[in-house]
Amino acid sequence: MSNLALGARRMALGATRGRQAVLTGRRFQAPFTVQAAAAVDAAPSTLAAPATPVTVLDEHTAPERLRGMSTLIFDCDGVLWRGSDIIHNAPEALQEFRRQGKRLLFVTNNSSKSRAGYVSKFSSLGLDVAAEEIVSSSYCAAAYLTSQGFGPGGSRARGKVLLLGWSGVEQELEHAGIPYVGGRGLQVPAMDDLDAMKALEVDPDVGAVVVGWDPNFSYSRLVYASIHLRELPGCLLVATNMDCADHIGGGRMMPGTGGLVKAVETASGVSAVNVAKGGEWLLPYLCRTYGLEPARTAIVGDRMDTDIHLGRQGGLFTCLPLTGVTTLKRLEALPASEHPDVVVRSVAQLAGLPA
Template structure:
């Protein structure tokens, strides 16, 4: 088609190519050309020579997922530290972008350092930080308060941003289990946003109070750190994630949240503006999830690489639809550093 819109990004056909226009709060993310020529189905596997050549010649910035790319749990993946050191030695800028909102930037910095990786807090972009940055981008009023369903990661980022909150790890929520309890809820009128992050202590009381805020407070915003419904754990089981918590609140409140992590439309324009990513053709996102990492890259014409060290297997890749596929896949991150 001559033009079309996808996830809030405008595409127009120009001289046989599609021009992607990203329009954040400033003009930093300008228009970039995305080839519209037919391509063979499926991503290309890179060996270590090809990976190093690709990064050296075509890429200035690598946006790296963490779990499934750098580590699994608390164990580093194959030659992660050497790979990061090599990429830095090549003059590449590194950003670490994770949908995990359970830690703040400073908490993540401590984890990196405990694993022997030196990073600056400004290079780390967890979904907890994105929630605070989103509210700041809206000029969230100083006299307003956030109702937080989440833990210390989001708490620390809200504190750092100077945004007051109730809930979180505190005992703010009274026990509610009957119709009379629900009728007796006294909603704090200063609440201007409900922010939902990962909360392993999510309860019916939290659901009821958040629902009342979203239904009854005019202008109350609904913010979701990330929409991941769950993660694979041992024994073939799924650990329910933040998206599952949000789904309950969405159902009871009748509201849809703004997702500020990977998987939502806000993140990419903000990343471009905040980190000065002017030419997305020279930015590569490296992640192990098709629905978040690779989807984010495909939104804005970033190069995309999927390592087979996380949740997506080669079989998953082969079964995926063409619109979901990355540009390349590799055995691990070290391949991109020629290791």
């Protein structure tokens, strides 16, 4: 994992002691795609246990296992693409599933993009997917809030959202007609002393704090979010996901949204509702909204703690392609009862195509 000289940027440290950090104000670049890592590095649950063999099916043996399925739910990063690289034969596999009359859904914990943003991403990789087939965690946040009475015609008295997050959630809130403050443009004075913190005003119309991936996250934002949660009775805390960290290539990982949510939970004393894979809300919502029959629905994902967890939680058929974060070795360290129903080298093989 050592990665000591990755590039030209250097940290100006030590010599600057005594000066306050000033984060440069340059605009953030386009949202990016990352490949999610297992929670807390998902160590094998039983270190002493012997390896339990895993059968890896191929394009000749895998398709039969999906024959009875009417709906397929796909994770994206690590299943259909890795970063900006499409998985070999993934577009052809989706075409084949459509030809077979299966309904497809694409469910991702990444909150940096909206549904519309994902349509562009899919399209750029040669994947023809409609917005309605995409369930991003940014969309989930808005859908959850709507289910709680936020938005036009909703029953919520305090209908405004305080957002610590990025453009994906901003766009989904706008699309759902839910007013918000914050997001990329949240300006919070430096919370540097008691007077500053005492002077901060609470917006009484805020009914929920939403935390997504937020590269502008700061102590000042943490103060602002936590005083709303502490001082407005019933104010909800909504997490777009709880992913700990994400692979960005070269053996490096970046902090996910999970740590930001933990900070807000700890400071406010309020527990977050996780609207993404790994939480309790998503699967019943999908079943209700899309009329899913769990027994005829399969999930295809590369993470045990979100994708396969979601599937096992709801009695879905679970498929793990080895193109993402979960290795065969890690699977074999788990008891057989925790293995996915099908393991394949890639999503292509599920459709009868070579990996």
